[in-house]
Amino acid sequence: MTKADDLILFAQVVELGSFSQAAEKNSLTNSVVSKRIARLEKELGVQLIYRTTRKLTLSEAGKKLYKGATNVQQATIEAISTLSGFADSITGHIKMSVPTISGDLLLADAVAEFCTLHPGITIDISLENLFVDIIEDNYDLVIRTGRLEDSSLIARHIIESQWVICATPDYIKRNGQPVEPENLLEHNCLQYAYQTTGASEWEFKGENGTYIIKIKGNFTTDNAAALRKAALGGYGVAYVPRCLVYLDLMKGDLIDLMPNRVAKKLGVYAIYPFTRHPSKKIRLLIEHIRQRYLSMSEYF
Template identity: 50%
Template sequence: MVKSDDIFLFVQVVDEGSFSKLAEKLEMTNSVVSKRISRLEKALNVQLLYRTTRKLSLTDAGQALYGKARLAKQALQDAQDTVTGYGDAVRGKIRVTVPSVSANLLLSKAIAEFCQLYPDVEVELHVSNRLVNILDEGFDLAIRTAFLEDSSLVARRLIDSQWIVCASPSYLNQHGIPHKPNDLLNHECLIYKYEGVGPDNWLFQQDGVEANVQVQGRFYTNSLAAIRDAAATNFGIAYLPRALVHDDLMSGRLVSLLADYTAKELGVYAVYPKSRQPDKKLNLLVEHLRDAYLAKKEYLY
């Protein structure tokens, strides 16, 4: 007979990536975890995991079970959290995904502070610039800029993030200062390409009208930090979030350009599934992160 506890243990094994990590976390022995997974495979009459000395990987059957079982486990957790929400206690687990710029600026520290405030809350933080499918991958919350429309998600605006055009003083001494957006056509521009495509059309505002300038350059990357580093080493002109280059502007490593024309401003959102009713701990975390952004607003705009 298939035991539901074994199925949920299987989900935890996959999430942790190894028997030993999960055994340590649950204060169990490796052999107990292994025996329970073997018991589940025997009950289902199918192999779920490929086991090697270095890692675990899912079979096709394991992948299918994990997808459904993770949703069932989340539904059970949601039910428990809903009941818990009626009391004063704040406890449970929150899986959060955030972009690297926000994580490095303030979110990693803010989430650690949140865990200190609420010792019965466990937060699993994933830092990635990839547009994570929070429904398929089982996240409770995502922090995103430029929220993409999705009917299955709810988004709460936390703050706005201004982007600026900037370059190093040495680059400008050598190549000249652009005074209007079209002057960028004569400059080496550093282009952010997200998953193979990206904004080589830079947004500006001239005489109250938005306009795009299709810039050119020899440096393309999906890393905003790499663009900042390239700009700081005199390679070209960048269009970046102010939060990423605030310290560089303060130190003089980078200089802001075309301030009267820049028009790129993206909202920073807390995003969660519609099916995931925000309980007390999730609401508290969102408020905590909003306060953390507001305390750093000089970095953002």
């Protein structure tokens, strides 16, 4: 038994979240898996996994080793695939997380279509706005809008997402139309709590660069669908990603108030753990998602 085999087994324990599942996958007993991980820890002189009755948690050393172990595992899989012809088709499971706006708009459909195109693939898709811990929570792929701060992850840019200021014709008729960003101080501004810059800090273009207007309002939510409904109800002015309200703008149910003044534009990224060679199924899924975004580029 080589150290490479133990590294691959360690990666599987992390991905599956338990010794017993790794044992079952490799037709081993729990005690054999436990002994091999203990042997790896002894050889390296560090504890890799903290074991409790409920869950396994990676140590800092374990997190670093996991990145390298997945490289070994992926290289082994791809080498075998080349010989067996497996590379011509893709199989396996993908666990991914996507933001609620994109999930509702196109990603749920795009991912379901991908599964249909590749019958050997199963995908568990979670819709959530909070940035998940990819390594800790064993995600294979995450779609997110904003900035990537963890250098241990790889991000592929998909598209830019422009934000807009909008309100209903009825709201404008009752309260007047804000022409300049400063006019918003006189309006009820509906606030989206899921913003890195803060729900009440709206960014605009000025003659000397971008600047912030600190608005006020009586409604704040961290749910994009709820914010859209409040805007469509005529209760105030909303600052949202254009993709969320694109169809409403096209139908005239909402009016884009300052199309050339809103400065906020965020990148949409496909993010995955750092490996030299991301698996074929992940590469294909990212490209499939990218093409679906580009096919709807007018929404963004």
